[in-house]
Amino acid sequence: MTSAGMTRPILFGASTPSGTALRLQAQAVPADSTPLVAAGRRRPQQWPDTLPFVPCDLLAAPGDASTGLAQFGSQRWISFAPIWHLAPFLDQWLAFDPRHSHLLRGVVACSSSSVITKRFAANRFDRQLVQRLREAETLVQRRCADHGIPCTILAPTLIYGAAGPYGDRNLSQLLQLMRRLPVLPLPADTGLRQPVHCHQLAAVALHMSTRQAEGDRGLPAHLPLGGDDTMTYEQMLRRLQAATAQGDAARRCRLLPLPTRLFQLLASPLLLRSPKGFEAVLRISADLAGFSAAHGVLGEPARPFPVRPLAP
Ligand SMILES: NC(=O)c1ccc[n+]([C@@H]2O[C@H](COP(=O)([O-])OP(=O)(O)OC[C@H]3O[C@@H](n4cnc5c(N)ncnc54)[C@H](OP(=O)(O)O)[C@@H]3O)[C@@H](O)[C@H]2O)c1
Incomplete structure (x- = not known):
């Protein structure tokens, strides 16, 4: 031993x-x-x-x-x-x-x-x-x-x-979102993820x-x-989509890059309801790698x- x-x-x-x-x-x-x-x-x-x-x-x-x-x-x-x-x-x-x-x-x-x-x-x-x-x-x-x-x-x-019966609640939630939405707007500049x-x-x-x-x-x-x-947030979503089985609803979701400032402006009402949520939206463009x-x-x-x- x-x-x-x-x-x-x-x-x-x-x-x-x-x-x-x-x-x-x-x-x-x-x-x-x-x-x-x-x-x-x-x-x-x-x-x-x-x-x-x-x-x-x-x-x-x-x-x-x-x-x-x-x-x-x-x-x-x-x-x-x-x-x-x-x-x-x-x-x-x-x-x-x-x-x-x-x-x-x-x-x-x-x-x-x-x-x-x-x-x-x-x-x-x-x-x-x-x-x-x-x-x-x-x-x-x-x-x-x-x-x-x-x-x-x-x-x-x-x-x-x-692993076994347990799964993450991060990317799996993004996958669920892509399964529900026909279009998912994103900022054009997405930050790095690892x-x-x-x-x-x-x-x-x-x-x-x-x-x-x-x-x-x-x-x-x-x-x-x-x-x-290490990849951009947008690439991470695209690779996730591609990793699903043929016919998975997540594949049909269209990722729609918007000008970053327009995306952030559209998300700005969130600032009143949830400053933490709004900062999470801003963080999509930050490099976390x-x-x-x-x-x-x-x-x-x-x-x-x-x-x-x-x-x-
Ligand atoms: N999820 C992420 O993306 C992320 C990112 C960075 C770091 N982390 C860290 O990575 C680790 C795993 O994350 P996770 O999201 O999978 O799990 P988590 O939700 O942060 O932790 C859940 C685990 O902690 C145990 N636990 C909670 N309170 C406890 C208590 N009072 N006494 C004994 N055990 C207790 C739970 O055991 P029982 O309920 O079975 O007792 C369960 O196994 C954590 O340290 C987390 O802070 C997570």
């Missing part, structure tokens, strides 16, 4: 596309013979009977969860749960019992690239999100540093795709966690992460967008 195989991987956010993708990948690696444990508020759909599930609400005091998690001994945490829930839980769990810091051998926690891309947002909702993300990242990093626990924070951009498939995010998280457990101390503390392909590509981190060939499977 490898040294990575001796620490128990504990997975938070197992009931997400990325969590399920990680479970499927971990099960496919026979060398890592220590079975994954899911920790969450409810048993994830299709979680195999052969793998443990431990009830754990990150918002509850860590009393019961302490016993639940500590029973697995030496462990490494991988989280796809909201980092602002994980951070205070980790803080309290480490404070709850001095033995915990000896049990925990590594943390890979998912945050979001919004911490970078929404930093200068004009609306309060997005600014508060950035503050919440940043405070949570800092708390996770500080506590891990205090206790000598290796820690990597992944900050992925737009996550898409499906969407990352949930299987790629899971592979990077698993890779980082395994390397932490093997004693690699050269891992990044904070890794903004994207997929292998330039993150580390998943294939580069993994040392694998690049995978063109869209990677399958897609959420319906």
Whole structure:
């Protein structure tokens, strides 16, 4: 058994596309013979009977969860749960019992690239999100540093795709919109996007966690992460359409580029109802790309967008 195989991987956010993708990948690696444990508020759909599930609400005091998690001994945490829930839980769990810091051998926690891309947002909702993300990242990093626990924070951009019964609610919603509308207006200038498939995010998280457990101390503390392909928002929609089955209603939707200022003017009434929504419309023209590509981190060939499977 490898040294990575001796620490128990504990997975938070197992009931997400990325969590399920990680479970499927971990099960496919026979060398890592220590079975994954899911920790969450409810048993994830299709979680195999052969793998443990431990009830754990990150918002509850860590009393019961302490016993639940500590029973697995030496462990490494991988989280796809909201980092602002994980951070205070980790803080309290480490404070709850001095033995915990000896049990925990590594943390890979998912945050979001919004911490970078929404930093200068004009609306309060997005600014508060950035503050919440940043405070949570800092708390996770500080506590891990205090206790000598290796820690990597992944900050992925737009996550898409499906794994098991779970699918994204980003690109799948755009596909649904294209299925409903005969015409979809867009600004002529659409910004760059670098969407990352949930299987790629899971592979990077698993890779980082395994390397932490093997004693690699050269891992990044904070890794903004994207997929292998960068394209404009409009190209992303066109490639999504082309990836659907022949006869899919999304293929019939005509993408209609409008002069960017006219598009933004037409969307401007939204400013009164939802400044956050209006800023999201403006962001269609912003470049949200330039993150580390998943294939580069993994040392694998690049995978063109869209990677399958897609959420319906
Ligand atoms: N979606 C995106 O495009 C995007 C982009 C950038 C970053 N991210 C980050 O990537 C990760 C995955 O995103 P996602 O959209 O798939 O999932 P999400 O909706 O952000 O998180 C849902 C997961 O968190 C768990 N969770 C929530 N509250 C919990 C609590 N109190 N105690 C225990 N577990 C709790 C849920 O488990 P149960 O409900 O089963 O307990 C579920 O597995 C998250 O960290 C998210 O912030 C997402």
